Structures are given as C-alpha cells and as structure tokens.
Amino acid sequence: MNEIIVIIPAFNNESLVEFTLSNSSFCPLTDVVILDSSNSSKIKKIAKHYECKYLVIENKGRVENWNAGIDYSLKENYKYFKFLFAGDVLNKGIIRRYIEEFQSDDEISFITGSYGIVDKSNQTRQISHVSETTILASEVEKQIFNRDKGNWFGPPSAQAYRSSKVGSLRFNSFQPWTADWLFALSLSNSNKVLLLKDDVCRFYESNRLTYNSKANTLASKIEEINVIRTYCENDECLILALSKKLPLKIILKLLFKKVHTKIVS
Structure with a gap:
C-alpha cells in the first residue's frame, strides 16, 4: 500500500472518469480509488483497465459521497489523501511534490496550489499564487479572502490532506455549495497550510455538471x-x-x- 490515495467519486459518468484517468499523471507512489455510487459496470471496467481500486458505495448525495472517501482513506490507514473530481486533470509530478512537502513538515495539514480553469471555449484562466508560502493558523482569517482571484485554497482537486490532521472533520452536507470552502477553513483554522506556486491541476468547467447548474443560483x-x-x-x-x-x-x-x-x- 502506498502513502497517498487519490479519491475519484463517480456516478454514471464513465466518460468523465476515463477522461480524468487518461489525462492525469500519477506516480508509482499513488493508489487511486474510484468510489462509484451508481454501481456502473462501465465504470468498474474502466477502473480495472487503469488498475485502480474500485468500491461501490451507497449514494447519499454528492457531499456525503465525498465523506465516504475520507472514511475509506482513514480506514485503510493512508497517511495522505486527495480528491480528483471526474472531468478534472492532475498535472505531472504533483503527487510526488505533495508527499515531499508533507514529509518535510509534520505540522502541515493540507497543501494546495495554483490551477487552471478551462472554460467552455477551451480557454484557460490561471489562478496562481504569487509566492510559495506556508500560512499559519493564526494568519488564515487575515488572508482568506484578500487575494485578487478569489478563495486561495481552490477546488478540492487542487488540494491534498494529511489524514492525522483531518481526524473526524468532514464536509458539511447541509451547505453543499460551500462544503469544500468550510472544510478547508476548518482544517486551516488550527493547522498550517502550504500554498504551492506549482500548477497542480486543470478544472474543466464544461465537465462540471453541478458547478454549471448551481454556480449562479x-x-x-x-x-x-x-x-x-x-x-x-x-x-x-x-x-x-x-x-x-x-x-x-x-x-x-x-x-x-x-x-x-x-x-x-
């Protein structure tokens, strides 16, 4: 078993799952699990083809399915975990970078980095950190929304977490749109966070059905x-x-x- 696991939630979206697996870069230090809440034979076949772990879970809704991913990673004793949503792409060398940074400082709770948002016309808008820095818990509220390009922690696909720091913390399914914001804020309020200059992932707007339907409601x-x-x-x-x-x-x-x-x- 490797030290880090990449969690890909899935629900009747085999084309997006395959898009993510075929375009993302995983190093040999990585396990990948597909959490399938649709029990799809097509997704199971894709998981086998890409040598991923495959687990059928009860569909409790988008956010609770994320929590099932956390439960799985902690149960299997992974030191670190990250989410990669179907339709997003993880860039080359990032997994190894996450591991190196976690190993260099035991107080880092999670790591996030710069990322690209690819719009429907296939144009990329870069969300970048101007410098590489560690933010202490005491500084989080001062910096959280003071950045020119929105929230500094980015989408879950840009983040990686240390399991021991997460503990019993879970995504709040009662606030589904900002569940990832609140998770990152809660974790960073008592722990150090590392911001990387590295371009860690690409977020494809056209692949995000929930994002497109809920963003402006x-x-x-x-x-x-x-x-x-x-x-x-x-x-x-x-x-x-x-x-x-x-x-x-x-x-x-x-x-x-x-x-x-x-x-x-």
Whole structure:
C-alpha cells in the first residue's frame, strides 16, 4: 500500500472518469480509488483497465459521497489523501511534490496550489499564487479572502490532506455549495497550510455538471455570503470579497445591516 490515495467519486459518468484517468499523471507512489455510487459496470471496467481500486458505495448525495472517501482513506490507514473530481486533470509530478512537502513538515495539514480553469471555449484562466508560502493558523482569517482571484485554497482537486490532521472533520452536507470552502477553513483554522506556486491541476468547467447548474443560483450565493461574512475580519475585507459576488446595491444593504447590528448590540 502506498502513502497517498487519490479519491475519484463517480456516478454514471464513465466518460468523465476515463477522461480524468487518461489525462492525469500519477506516480508509482499513488493508489487511486474510484468510489462509484451508481454501481456502473462501465465504470468498474474502466477502473480495472487503469488498475485502480474500485468500491461501490451507497449514494447519499454528492457531499456525503465525498465523506465516504475520507472514511475509506482513514480506514485503510493512508497517511495522505486527495480528491480528483471526474472531468478534472492532475498535472505531472504533483503527487510526488505533495508527499515531499508533507514529509518535510509534520505540522502541515493540507497543501494546495495554483490551477487552471478551462472554460467552455477551451480557454484557460490561471489562478496562481504569487509566492510559495506556508500560512499559519493564526494568519488564515487575515488572508482568506484578500487575494485578487478569489478563495486561495481552490477546488478540492487542487488540494491534498494529511489524514492525522483531518481526524473526524468532514464536509458539511447541509451547505453543499460551500462544503469544500468550510472544510478547508476548518482544517486551516488550527493547522498550517502550504500554498504551492506549482500548477497542480486543470478544472474543466464544461465537465462540471453541478458547478454549471448551481454556480449562479440564489441558494449558492447565500451560502457564499454567509461564509464571507463569518470569516472576513473587517469591512474592507468584506467589501473586497463581496464585490466579486454581488452587485453594489446588495453589498451596501449587507454593510448597513452589519453596522446597524453593531450599534444595537
């Protein structure tokens, strides 16, 4: 058994699973497991072809299926684990880099890096960290939404986690749109995080069915606002973060409500 496992959740999406496996780069130090909540014979065949572990799980919904992946990696005693969503691509040499960095500092809870977002016209927008740095837990709230290009931790496909630091922490299925944000925030609030300059993965918008259907819904925006209002330490940070999400008219209403609440209390 290797030290790190890559978890690929699957549900009746054999073409995306094959796309990810055929285009991603895995080193010999890696185990890959496909967690299939659709019990698809086609996905099972693909897993066998690419010499992946294959596990049928009960479909409890997208986020709870992620949690099943965490449960599996901890049960099998992997030191590190990461998610790679079907339709995304992991770049060459990244797994080895994750392992090296984890081994160099036992206090690092998770590692994330730069990544590319490939849009529907096949144009790539790069989300990059300007420098390679370790963020201490005490600094997380100061930096969390102060970056020019959105949340600094990126999609789960860009991240790798240390199992011992994760422990009983799981994704929150009651806030499905921001579940990955909250997971990363909770983990980083008491542990060190490493940001890599390396381009770790490619996120294909056209392959993300849930992303495309939920990104601009009212429910998703409300979840984002709640997270931002909770973690932004001052009004300047709040304005910067919200300006990427909402029209100015709504931002002003939210700020008025926040100031009014402070005065009343």
